[in-house]
């Protein structure tokens with residue numbers, strides 16, 4: 621990603637995981653506004669397709685954990701999802717939060733008074749059979765962001781299939797290959813970043829150097845603890861994904 625906002629003094633970029641989701645309900649406009657106010661360089665969001673083809677920001681396959689409803693996201697229409705409360709599970713102060721359309725998140729980021737990036741993770745790519753990627757590219761194209769020239773958008777996935785589909789549709793977008801438990805030997809050749817989880821980095825710190833030696837930028841998720849931030853800085857990690865963008869930026873000495 622290109623230079624998006626004031627860098628931290630230690631040269632590490634900070635991406636807000638599902639928004640400022642430590643204190644606010646994840647994937648809500650409230651969490652993302654907080655993350656922008658807290659100085660996050662970019663916003664991470666998980667996207668799924670509703671039954672009527674709308675791209676919504678929801679992490680889980682079902683709505684149970686983060687709303688007052690029941691059901692599978694991809695089997696519910698946007699109208700059905702919009703009737704649910706996506707804030708109350710986090711406390712009464714957050715009551716009334718609604719499901720967020722990816723396009724509305726995009727507009728919010730673009731309206732900020734400084735460049736704010738979007739790190740978009742596609743969920744359940746195989747089930748949607750390419751429709752999700754097609755809709756994501758359509759929305760990005762509508763906002764002039766699909767060619768990657770703005771440097772504001774990147775795509776992330778654990779699925780090589782999903783990244784390959786995205787790359788065919790929008791080859792200019794940076795691709796982050798997420799790594800959960802082990803380093804898979806075959807990474808997409810076009811990947812620009814590798815995204816190991818912090819558990820993996822704790823177990824195998826030399827992994828960061830090995831990935832960088834392959835020419836990949838390294839971003840680690842989800843880094844909320846002070847000692848993990850220090851570890852990542854020591855190892856030369858380029859980007860941290862965190863639920864606590866303000867605290868992490870402060871620790872990194874953000875200007």
Ligand code: G3P
Pocket residue numbers: 637664666679741776798815841861
């Ligand atoms: O940013 C990568 C990270 O979000 C992947 O894990 O489960 O939080 O989507 P998950």
Ligand code: CA
Pocket residue numbers: 664665666741
């Ligand atoms: Ca995610």
